[in-house]
Amino acid sequence: MKETNETNDLQKAGLKATLPRLKILKFLESTAVRHLSAEDVYKAMLDGGDEVGLATIYRVLTQFESAGLVTRHHFEGGHSVFELNEGKHHDHIVCVKCGKVEEFYDETIEERQHLIADKNGFSMTDHALTIYGICSGCQ
């Protein structure tokens, strides 16, 4: 089999398997850091010896978001961070000192969000819950 997993993933998502997209997807799958800015991805490409324009990074990440491959978060600080979608939905707890991000999932909160949306006449499409605090290491 010649086709890589990534090539298949992209095609299933309706995206041509171009070099920049493959490189970015492979990087996202291989890196230990789960929450990355566009700039982070750009630098990682450079470090890996691959030249990918920053505009392309933004375009590709936005396409990945539309295709459901990644999720875009708006943590404090004004810039977007991207996270590869794997496993199940979760929310985040961010350390305001060192920026560390932990993930959590709470069924009760999930349920109540739907209740609240219904009660307000909204059809819920998404939600963003981020807890800010100081992690054990920074206290």
Add this chain to the structure above:
Amino acid sequence: MKETNETNDLQKAGLKATLPRLKILKFLESTAVRHLSAEDVYKAMLDGGDEVGLATIYRVLTQFESAGLVTRHHFEGGHSVFELNEGKHHDHIVCVKCGKVEEFYDETIEERQHLIADKNGFSMTDHALTIYGICSGCQ
């Protein structure tokens, strides 16, 4: 009594009662729109015949935030919106079609957030919960 409420509020917050700060605070207290961008405030000042530089708007809103008079939110779209602090804490539900913002408060969610922070070894300082959906009018 010569001192206005706003003058007192500012002094209590440790801020000199300057003209731009008074104008902005009065505007925030009088407007029906609770969630405003810096640009919104800037335009409101112009419409009211008051010349306040945009940089000053940003500085003052940031000071108000530090002083606890307003809260800054990062809804989708990249820019900050500010809300006068009055009444109790609440979270938001935002319509992704028309931008309408509703407020809600859910005790159960509040409690569970603290539990989750504790469980992860974080001392919680803040949180941001925004539900996105389509409001009744837009469906």
Add this chain to the structure above:
DNA sequence: AATTAGAATGAGAATAGTTCGCATTTGGAG
């Protein structure tokens, strides 16, 4: 394997939102 049309990319300009630097003005303590 060569052709080719349309999609994707790279580079830099453009834009939006926000902050900074500094000369000028202002608030309020004495």
Add this chain to the structure above:
DNA sequence: CTCCAAATGCGAACTATTCTCATTCTAATT
């Protein structure tokens, strides 16, 4: 009423992101 530190206004600078468009690449077809 004076005076100094603090605050303001203005434009430049900055950051994150998007756009433009000439060039390159993908993949379907010959």
